[in-house]
Amino acid sequence: MLYNNLNNTIKTLEEHQNKLEEVIKNEVEKRIYQEKILLQQSKFATMGEMLDVIAHQWKQPINGLYLRLELLKMETEDKNLLEHIDEMQKQLDQMVETMNEFRSFFRDKEKKEFYIGDVVENVLHLMKDEIMKNKIEIVKNIESNFKIYGYPNEFKHLIISIITNSRDAFIERNINDRKIIITATEDKDFYYLKISDNAGGIPENIIDNIFELNVTTKEGGTGVGLYIASAIARKNGGELIAQNNKEGAEFIFKKRKE
Ligand SMILES: Nc1ncnc2c1ncn2[C@@H]1O[C@H](COP(=O)(O)OP(=O)(O)OP(=O)(O)O)[C@@H](O)[C@H]1O
Ligand SMILES: [Mg+2]
Structure with missing residues (x-):
């Protein structure tokens, strides 16, 4: 007992x-x-x-x-x-x-609170012509109320850089059914904004240092886009991750919940 x-x-x-x-x-x-x-x-x-x-x-x-x-x-x-x-x-x-x-x-600049969904909407509006001209289908799925206290204008640049790179890859590789999927989700600890394309993926030889300055595979490319995008991600309290899936590249902005 x-x-x-x-x-x-x-x-x-x-x-x-x-x-x-x-x-x-x-x-x-x-x-x-x-x-x-x-x-x-x-x-x-x-x-x-x-x-x-x-x-x-x-x-x-x-x-x-x-x-x-x-x-x-x-x-x-x-x-x-x-x-x-x-x-x-x-x-x-x-x-x-x-x-x-x-x-x-x-x-x-002044910090303020903004919703990821709104910024995505803004960018899609800004890039409307470019997206149409290049026959890119955008699938949007904002399931989360992902909110950030940070710099909305800069954050737009992050999204623009990623979409512009997808566009470049579509053109360079002559992809037919071009699709970019944008989703916002969350789990217990984190928010996620994922932007993926079906352009065949990031070349393996640069994937590990893709966020470094001057890393580019493009003729006339400067390799600045993703360097700034990842700096913006950190400045807004999160991080940017690059990986390939079966169809193409995916970029994830990940931020811990407060
Ligand atoms: N969606 C994507 N699909 C395939 N490769 C990609 C994709 N996004 C980026 N890359 C690769 O990563 C490299 C670096 O991208 P980054 O935006 O930093 O520079 P860049 O596009 O080459 O030049 P810049 O953006 O300065 O004009 C690209 O050159 C390309 O090889
Ligand atoms: Mg670029």
């Missing part, structure tokens, strides 16, 4: 201990995840400041170069030389443009 009681007590204690371990494990995982995001956010802020400084420092020399090229233009009638000068000015414009794009991306 006493032995039985003791046994039962030990069992209950063990159960409690297991539960406690589970709770601690979950809590620690959550902390690590949040710390990573905080670190990322402070990195972004620093990068934004650095870019502002560089942009400020470069403004004068770039203007100076531009002006000198303008003067050079006046001193020559050589067509060849004039073409080179035009090209140089174009390159300078591009430098300024890139700098500004990145600056506005890293600049802290």
